[in-house]
Amino acid sequence: MLQLRDLPSIEVLEKFAERYPVADVSAISSFLHLLRVATDLSIALDACLSRHGLLQGRWWVLILLMREINKTSTPSLLAKKAGVSRATMTGLLDGLERENLVARVFDDADRRRLSIRLTDAGQQKLDDVMPDYYARLRVCMAGVDESARKQLEATLMNINAGLVAFNKVF
Amino acid sequence: MLQLRDLPSIEVLEKFAERYPVADVSAISSFLHLLRVATDLSIALDACLSRHGLLQGRWWVLILLMREINKTSTPSLLAKKAGVSRATMTGLLDGLERENLVARVFDDADRRRLSIRLTDAGQQKLDDVMPDYYARLRVCMAGVDESARKQLEATLMNINAGLVAFNKVF
DNA sequence: ATGATATAGTTAGGTAGCTAACTATTAAGC
DNA sequence: GCTTAATAGTTAGCTACCTAACTATATCAT
Known part of the structure; x- marks a missing residue:
C-alpha cells in the first residue's frame, strides 16, 4: 500500500x-x-x-475463528474470508499454531480437509487485544459524529461502486 | 494492509x-x-x-521527480516524501535505473550525495501512465459529487486528528 | 468403474517492504 | 586539529504477501 x-x-x-x-x-x-x-x-x-505480539494477518484469523459457533473453520474458508491466498493462510496458521493460538485438527470424513480451532490461549489473546483495540478506535473516531459516519459510509459505497469502472479495460 | x-x-x-x-x-x-x-x-x-510495467512504489518516485523543477532529487529526500525507508528507496531506484527511467548522478560538492534525475524515458512512461490513471479515477469518482468530496475530506481530517489519540500509550 | 476434473493444503521461489549494521563523507565541539 | 556525531547511501537478513506447481483426495461424466 x-x-x-x-x-x-x-x-x-x-x-x-x-x-x-x-x-x-x-x-x-x-x-x-x-x-x-x-x-x-x-x-x-x-x-x-x-504490542500484543500480533500482526494484522494473524489477528484477523483469530477474529474470524472467534466469530464461528465452534470457534472452528478451515484454511480455505479462512483464506477466502481474510482475502489472502491459501498459501499465505498456510503461513499465517503455521505462526499461530507455533504459538498455540490455534490448533490443526485432521478431518476423518474428508481426508483433504483440516479443521482450524481457536485454542483457549487464542481466545485469551483476543480478550487481551480487543478491548485495547476497541478503546483506541473509540477515541480515534470520537471527533466524527453519527451523521458524518453515515455520510462517510455512503460515500465509500459510491466510490466502491465506481471501482468497477476504474478496473474496466478500454 | x-x-x-x-x-x-x-x-x-x-x-x-x-x-x-x-x-x-x-x-x-x-x-x-x-x-x-x-x-x-x-x-x-x-x-x-x-499494465504499464510499474508498481506503486516506483510510480510514485517518478511522480515525485516530475514535480521537481529540474526533475531531480536525492534518494534521502525521495524516501522521506514517499514514506519509505532509505533502504527501500535504494531498491526502488535500482529497478528504475535498470529500466533507464531514472539516472544516478554523482555529486562532486558533497561526495556522500547522489542526484536522481528523471530521464526522458521516465517522463515518457509518466506520459503513458498518468492519462490512463487520471481517466480511471475520474470515472471512479464520478458518482461522488463535489459536496460529498468536501465532506469526505473533512471527515478524513477528523479521523486523522484522532489518530494521535489512537496511538497514545496508556 | 475409471479417466478427467475439482478441491484442500503445502511447498518453492519471487517481490516489496522493514530494521539494523556497515562504509564513506561531512559537520561540530572542544 | 582531532574526536565525536550526524548524514548519505548501500547491504544483509527478516517478514508477509504473491503465483505456480505439486500431492493427496474426492467428485463427476460417460
Missing part, C-alpha cells in the same frame, strides 16, 4: 492537470487523502497489535 | 460488543469500511500501473 508522506497540493495537481487534461483535480485529491488516512490507520493498527 | 473480504455485519459487531463493552459499533464499522475501500482502490491502482 502506498505510503505517501508528501501529498500534492492543489497547485501541484493543477499543474499536472495542464499536462494531462483528463485529470479531475478534486477526484485525485479525495482519492489520495483517502489512501493516506487509511494507510495511517493501518500503521496505527499494526502498532497496537504488535 | 488488511485485505478483508468478509467484513462483520452490525449483528456480529454487536455480539463482540457484548463481550467487549468498550466497543463503539458504528466507529468500528466505519473504520473497517474505510480500510476495505482503500485497500480495493490500492489494488485497482496496482492493476492499472502493472
Whole structure:
C-alpha cells in the first residue's frame, strides 16, 4: 500500500492537470487523502497489535475463528474470508499454531480437509487485544459524529461502486 | 494492509460488543469500511500501473521527480516524501535505473550525495501512465459529487486528528 | 468403474517492504 | 586539529504477501 508522506497540493495537481487534461483535480485529491488516512490507520493498527505480539494477518484469523459457533473453520474458508491466498493462510496458521493460538485438527470424513480451532490461549489473546483495540478506535473516531459516519459510509459505497469502472479495460 | 473480504455485519459487531463493552459499533464499522475501500482502490491502482510495467512504489518516485523543477532529487529526500525507508528507496531506484527511467548522478560538492534525475524515458512512461490513471479515477469518482468530496475530506481530517489519540500509550 | 476434473493444503521461489549494521563523507565541539 | 556525531547511501537478513506447481483426495461424466 502506498505510503505517501508528501501529498500534492492543489497547485501541484493543477499543474499536472495542464499536462494531462483528463485529470479531475478534486477526484485525485479525495482519492489520495483517502489512501493516506487509511494507510495511517493501518500503521496505527499494526502498532497496537504488535504490542500484543500480533500482526494484522494473524489477528484477523483469530477474529474470524472467534466469530464461528465452534470457534472452528478451515484454511480455505479462512483464506477466502481474510482475502489472502491459501498459501499465505498456510503461513499465517503455521505462526499461530507455533504459538498455540490455534490448533490443526485432521478431518476423518474428508481426508483433504483440516479443521482450524481457536485454542483457549487464542481466545485469551483476543480478550487481551480487543478491548485495547476497541478503546483506541473509540477515541480515534470520537471527533466524527453519527451523521458524518453515515455520510462517510455512503460515500465509500459510491466510490466502491465506481471501482468497477476504474478496473474496466478500454 | 488488511485485505478483508468478509467484513462483520452490525449483528456480529454487536455480539463482540457484548463481550467487549468498550466497543463503539458504528466507529468500528466505519473504520473497517474505510480500510476495505482503500485497500480495493490500492489494488485497482496496482492493476492499472502493472499494465504499464510499474508498481506503486516506483510510480510514485517518478511522480515525485516530475514535480521537481529540474526533475531531480536525492534518494534521502525521495524516501522521506514517499514514506519509505532509505533502504527501500535504494531498491526502488535500482529497478528504475535498470529500466533507464531514472539516472544516478554523482555529486562532486558533497561526495556522500547522489542526484536522481528523471530521464526522458521516465517522463515518457509518466506520459503513458498518468492519462490512463487520471481517466480511471475520474470515472471512479464520478458518482461522488463535489459536496460529498468536501465532506469526505473533512471527515478524513477528523479521523486523522484522532489518530494521535489512537496511538497514545496508556 | 475409471479417466478427467475439482478441491484442500503445502511447498518453492519471487517481490516489496522493514530494521539494523556497515562504509564513506561531512559537520561540530572542544 | 582531532574526536565525536550526524548524514548519505548501500547491504544483509527478516517478514508477509504473491503465483505456480505439486500431492493427496474426492467428485463427476460417460
